[in-house]
Amino acid sequence: xxxxxxxxxxxxxxxxxxxxxxxxxxxxxxxxxxxxxxxxxxxxxxxxxxxxxxxxxxxxxxxxxxxxxxxxxxxxxxxxxxxxxxxxxxxxxxxxxxxxxxxxxxxxxxxxxxxxxxxxxxxxxxxxxxxxxxxxxxxxxxxxxxxxxxxxxxxxxxxxxxxxxxxxxxxxxxxxxxxxxxxxxxxxxxxxxxxxxxxxxxxxxxxxxxxxxxxxxxxxxxxxxxxxxxxxxxxxxxxxxxxxxxxxxxxxxxxxxxxxxxxxxxxxxxxxxxxxxxxxxxxxxxxxxxxxxxxxxxxxxxxxxxxxxxxxxxxxxxxxxxxxxxxxxxxxxxxxxxxxxxxxxxxxxxxxxxxxxxxxxxxxxxxxxxxxxxxxxxxxxxxxxxxxxxxxxxxxxxxxxxxxxxxxxxxxxxxxxxxxxxxxxxxxxxxxxxxxxxxxxxxxxxxxxxxxxxxxxxxxxxxxxxxxxxxxxxxxxx
Numbered sequence: 172x173x174x175x176x177x178x179x180x181x182x183x184x185x186x187x188x189x190x191x192x193x194x195x196x197x198x199x200x201x202x203x204x205x206x207x208x209x210x211x212x213x214x215x216x217x218x219x220x221x222x223x224x225x226x227x228x229x230x231x232x233x234x235x236x237x238x239x240x241x242x243x244x245x246x247x248x249x250x251x252x253x254x255x256x257x258x259x260x261x262x263x264x265x266x267x268x269x270x271x272x273x274x275x276x277x278x279x280x281x282x283x284x285x286x287x288x289x290x291x292x293x294x295x296x297x298x299x300x301x302x303x304x305x306x307x308x309x310x311x312x313x314x315x316x317x318x319x320x321x322x323x324x325x326x327x328x329x330x331x332x333x334x335x336x337x338x339x340x341x342x343x344x345x346x347x348x349x350x351x352x353x354x355x356x357x358x359x360x361x362x363x364x365x366x367x368x369x370x371x372x373x374x375x376x377x378x379x380x381x382x383x384x385x386x387x388x389x390x391x392x393x394x395x396x397x398x399x400x401x402x403x404x405x406x407x408x409x410x411x412x413x414x415x416x417x418x419x420x421x422x423x424x425x426x427x428x429x430x431x432x433x434x435x436x437x438x439x440x441x442x443x444x445x446x447x448x449x450x451x452x453x454x455x456x457x458x459x460x461x462x463x464x465x466x467x468x469x470x471x472x473x474x475x476x477x478x479x480x481x482x483x484x485x486x487x488x489x490x491x492x493x494x495x496x497x498x499x500x501x502x503x504x505x506x507x508x509x510x511x512x513x514x515x516x517x518x519x520x521x522x523x524x525x526x527x528x529x530x531x532x533x534x535x536x537x538x539x540x541x542x543x544x545x546x547x548x549x550x551x552x553x554x555x556x557x558x559x560x561x562x563x564x565x566x567x568x569x570x571x572x573x574x575x576x577x578x579x580x581x582x583x584x585x586x587x588x589x590x591x592x593x594x595x596x597x598x599x600x601x602x603x604x605x606x607x608x609x610x611x612x613x614x615x616x617x618x619x620x621x622x623x624x625x626x627x628x629x630x631x632x633x634x635x636x637x638x639x640x641x642x643x644x645x646x647x648x649x
Contacts, residue, residue, distance in 0.1 A: 199222065200215060209545050217511070220240065220241055223241065243534045244535050246516050249599070251540065252538065266457060267457045271461055287497075290490065294450060314432055318428070321424060325364050374423060378423075380422060381418070454507060457509070459509070460513065467487075521535065541597055549598050570623075575625060577627060585631070607634060608635065611634075
């Protein structure tokens with residue numbers, strides 16, 4: 172139960188964020204701007220694609236079945252925000268989301284991960300999401316039931332007093348009078364224990380709990396397709412055959428309480444309903460982000476023993492255009508799953524993909540390389556900005572770290588310089604540069620007597636100048 176204080180009522184109402192269904196494309200872009208700098212075209216594309224999912228849900232079932240998602244191909248160098256846009260989008264929408272690398276799949280007939288495993292991973296993610304939501308719904312009831320079971324362990328019910336048959340008729344009227352005070356005393360003792368349990372005074376007391384154990388025999392299955400391809404979960408099947416054994420274990424009250432809460436939650440959750448909702452959510456709202464798709468771009472005319480990149484594309488094609496995949500939770504249709512593919516395409520071109528796959532990625536978005544001004548914004552503006560992360564980390568040591576404006580500008584300038592001289596890895600360069608600049612402070616922080624440290628441009632230059640000048644050294648360090 173939530174109790175609002177007179178002064179806090181309006182603040183609590185203002186803190187409630189709008190639901191995903193209420194977010195317009197413009198508001199989705201604003202939410203993405205809180206974490207990702209620049210790339211307005213990519214943000215607009217994914218915002219429209221996500222909003223179209225909300226619009227589709229309001230159509231008639233017949234029309235909605237024919238409205239397919241417009242899959243997106245993001246083209247841009249590494250470290251400019253392709254993966255982060257997709258990840259933040261899925262988190263904002265509360266959709267099942269899975270990120271896979273196209274380069275780790277092999278075509279059918281070779282040992283390795285099959286492309287259908289990406290759909291299985293998506294369903295598993297959806298199951299976890301729905302289960303967590305159901306756990307939140309039953310958490311209060313599960314905690315109450317676990318508390319009662321812990322109290323039963325601490326204060327077992329006393330057996331009823333044995334009475335002879337000859338005295339039964341004489342004591343029939345006096346027994347209730349004797350039992351009533353005893354029951355009242357037990358209730359008072361139980362309530363005292365409940366108060367002590369809630370205050371944590373009984374956490375270290377030892378109790379004995381019946382713990383369930385699965386007695387599944389140890390075995391190994393060797394399959395050319397991998398365990399993920401097995402349609403039947405053998406472990407679950409065998410646990411039903413061999414049953415679950417119980418054994419008594421001594422543990423503290425705190426440990427027993429946590430264990431019993433989990434047990435009660437499992438009793439209260441209907442896994443059949445969870446599975447049904449999760450499968451529907453994966454089919455209708457799932458997002459699969461296929462990274463490094465440029466690594467499988469290319470067409471080979473020859474045939475040989477090596478894994479064909481074009482063969483992997485042809486295996487991915489039916490998943491993207493819509494097919495049915497067999498999973499341990501049943502058949503999953505991929506028609507309405509949103510696919511976002513991404514690649515640097517610095518060696519190959521999008522036109523190197525097979526035409527059928529190109530046609531299934533109708534929205535093309537090019538992400539631009541980051542400038543020095545973008546680096547300054549990345550260091551300071553987002554909610555999870557790097558500067559804020561390092562300040563918070565060192566604050567745990569009691570060290571107050573501040574960065575001057577010229578220090579941030581110098582960091583950005585060096586990041587651009589090293590990206591130009593060596594490989595351009597985008598915003599990830601800021602991680603290596605900041606680690607190098609703060610290396611000494613991070614190491615000495617617990618022992619430093621001066622607890623207020625200001626980083627200026629001169630300090631940044633002193634830490635980085637020699638390394639940046641020596642290109643051979645910067646290739647290995649920065």
